[in-house]
Amino acid sequence: MTLEQFAAQHAWPLAKLLAGLCVSLLLANLLETLNWTRSLARFARPLVRAGHMRDVTGASFTLAFFSGMAANTMLAEAHRDGTLSDRELILSNLFNSLPTYFLHLPTMLLVAGPFIGPAAFVYVGLTLGAAVLRSAGIVAAGRALLPRPPEDCLECRLPERGPTWREALAKSWRRFKRRIVKICLITAPIYAAMAWLNQAGFFAAAERFVGERLAFLDWLSPKAASIVVFGMAAEFTAGLAAAGALLNAGELPVKEVVLALLAGNILSTPVRAFRHQFPYYAGIFRPALAMRLIVHNQAFRAASLVAVGVVYWLAA
Template identity: 60%
Template sequence: MFFDLSWPVLWHGLLWPLMRLTFFISLGLFVGNLIESLHWTRHAARLADPLARRARLKDVSAASFSMAFFSGITANTMLSEAHAKGTISDRELMLSNLFNSLPTYFLHLPTVFFIAAPFIGSTAAVYVGLTAVAAVLRTVSIVVAGRFLLPPVPEGCVPCRLDEAEAMRDKGSALRKTWRRFLERLPRVLYITAPIYAGFFLLKQAGLFSWLEQFMAGQVGFFSFLPPEALTIVAFHMAAEFTAGLAVAGALIADAGLTQYQIVLALMVGNILSSPMRAFRHQFPYYAGIFKPRMAVRLIACNQTLRAASLILVGGVYALVA
């Protein structure tokens, strides 16, 4: 087992990414606390209130949904703070986090599309469109689940809280409260996130993730409904990264004559198989800094299960009707 712990590897692979992660978590923590202290959550909640009410979610969940269009870390921080204060239960925390699937997806949609378009042209619109439909289905499913799993929200509770919040005008007091809560939470973020991130870095150096990705990529023969050339896209998607799969797809469109239908299905399969491990690898360090580690694992597992189910459903329908 060989560990490359030279300065360039440590800086680019551990120290700089950890500094960036810590900065953005800290920023999200501060902004989330400030929004709550100033009672701006009530105003943000108005934007998503109709949808949240159908899901029987409280105003803080609606505000988190609105905030997730701009910052996933801030949105999760708002939920974590509400859960810590007992405002929302474990079940509502889980559903609220899943409820944010749609804005979280749209936060990254432009990047995904503009990376994919140069490689696969108009096929990118079909692929991104299918993943967008899957994101919408995930949010709709949470709205339906909330109707059965959560108690009704009292009528008029969001407007009345909004009116009551207007009485708070002391911005200086809000800033002091925000700073105090920020200093209380920041050490926990550092104590949990830094060791976990360092552990994942060492596992990567040990080759664990490369071995797992290569092993999973070797199992693509199960998907015999795809031509061999398309299986190459799946393998590269899993063994390397999304861009590598796109590069292979672009080359195969020109050289192997794969159809749009085959390219889209291959990318969907690669997405479904590669995302869970990568999500846990990249999300767990910062999720564990915002939520308790056990809850962080539950949230990531539920997110990935729902995500995979929605992509399988949308991809299956596309395979049947396209």
């Protein structure tokens, strides 16, 4: 391969990808910092009433759009005070999966977009559908399992203001500098590795490996299974980098890329969630209760992703 061919096929696409990531990540950090989801708070009350949940659950649901840690702290205090039973606490914590998802939606969409283009909207749409399905399921479960609670004031529990533009810009820039270096250090090597492996015949060997060792992934092609492997071995951006390299080269259709990303998400998230969530969950709840909440969260999350993945596989 000549230098001109290398630049046209690999260097220039990678440079455009990294530039897009820089802009997207900075914008996503700003949107998150500005509490862009505040206008969704008005939807909390009808959902809470439909699910026979207490107003402290609704306040936590709304607060979770801004801070998952603050929302869990509110639930923990209500549980310690006897306002919420163990069952109500578990349902309330699971109910917060939708606002917690929305808290990170800008980052997910704006980071995935430069990697996999239009496929990002399909993938993010499916994960959003899974989050909506989880919250709808909790509303139905609460209505079936919980008695109707007394009236209370939801709005008085909520914070009055978000950060100013100056504060939001400063915080976004600090977060951007911390995260962009790590993303670039993962993206560039993964992108280059996928291009080299494709030319070196790695996927021919991977096909035999998948057939002999990874029977549970035999519904994916070897190239798609490699996206799962990269996603599990590193982090979300590694799987996206692998997916982007194969998708841009025309090696895989959108459907297989999306299904592979969903599979990697399901298989890799529980361990990462425990590693990142347990330290602060155990500081808010009792350690045993923290572990129960994480297990319930991850099991429910995996089930919802499997459900939307099966629907997409059958319908697409």
